[in-house]
Amino acid sequence: MKLITAILKPFKLDDVKNALQAHGINGMTVSEASGFGRQKGHTEVYRGAEYTVDLVPKVRLEVLVDDSEANSVVDVIVKAASTGSIGDGKVWTTPVDQIVRVRTGERGVDAI
């Protein structure tokens, strides 16, 4: 089992979510995040004083999948999230030891 974590541009969230649902993924967790990579930040001006804001708003999307699906789901996310410009984000996978569904107590792949 794998946890797929994707950092996305906030305005691409709907595209990614729709692509995942079309791919048969029916559960995910989304949270607001901020950070920077090569994109760096931006400049804001208040009464002539310039501030460099280096943490840019992003969303973090997390999906649990079976090992066999991991690569294809990552591809779906990357395809839907890409604009080709700097700051598009990153996607990575992490091995998961155990998953438990809180309501039923199901464990492992059955709980995905």
Next chain:
Amino acid sequence: MEATVLNSGDTAWMLASTALVLLMTPGLAFFYGGMVRTKSVLNMMMMSMVTIGIVSILWVIYGFELAFGYKGNSPWFGSFSLSGLGSQVNAFTNNGGVYPIPLLVFAAFQLMFAIITPALISGAIADRTKFTAWAIFVAIWTTIVYFPVAHWVFAFGNKVGDKTTGTGYLAGKGLEDFAGGTAVHINAGAAGLALAIILGKRVGWRKEAMRPHSLPLVLLGSGLLWFGWFGFNAGSALAANGLAGLAFMNTQVATAGALIGWILVEKIRNGHATSLGAASGAVAGLVAITPACAFVAPWAAVVIGFIAGILCSLAVGMKYKFGFDDSLDVVGVHLVGGIWGSLAIGFFGTHIVNSVGIDGLFYGGGSALLGKQALGVGMVAGYSFIVTLILGFIIEKTIGFRIPRDAEIEGIDLSEHAETAYEMTSSSRGGSF
């Protein structure tokens, strides 16, 4: 001598104006509150709110008499009296002549000026001022600075026949300040500079970003100030007449000019016209036209406002050069805007729009008026700065003017008021008694 008959039109307009001017102080609370960070917005707004409470009480007990009483017959202060305004319910206003409006209406109108002046100072010392120290400061400052200065500028004395008693020093010298460029704005601006020096910089000033947390609140505040300012300026005619109309129009067009002037500077200098710039420009224009609104023609008001917008947008950068943390630019907007507006009368003033007005330089009146204006600017700025510096120093050395460093970092709303302004995330909800 004919008996004075109450004029209900004038009285109605003055009652409405009084309520308009009161609204400026909550408006100021929004204007300032939006400019500070999330953790100090309530404290910023409370500094204005508590001023309404304190000054209103002082005004009834002795403030009005100290500012406008004539029985002391002094150019420097009014009367020392604890009458509680109880004996004057049926009296008419007499301020350099009789106005057919009740004295209590005039007293209520002037109270609103006494409230907003100390409230304006609070922007210079945002995020770090001990609340009780602020409350004590407001009570003492209003007593020893505002009440006397209001007497110098606004008290034209009690006129009976040809005899006038208790005229203020600057009013007697012929200073033209229609609604308080000196007594309100220069007074508050100079005091703000003194307190910013006494309290010192905020933790992290010039190192970390101190962005305004809510520009919509700032715009809401500037809108309320603009609206209320029609009472401030046009109400200062003390009548519903042509002079009020002139002040009303000048207030509108000077503010428009300043708004455009400020964002033009930003567009050229920084590449973007900002909403904070538009709000700040409007307030700078309102400040600058305050003393001049009934002494200049509307075209001149546009010029005065436009120059105020440019001047103040450049002046707000001074604090970085000189290294004082005037947090919300009370000096750059109110002191600089107030000085410009007061001096501008010396150039643009004309008797054509106001029969008691004196011609300035551009109308062939020479530099005499400019000299009187400069005297008023210098006296009010000097007195306010020096007395505030001494008062601030005494408060700092006795009860302390600042909250502890840790409390300032954590947020003054929590340490001084045990409240937070916003429920930021769902996980911070709940709790228990």
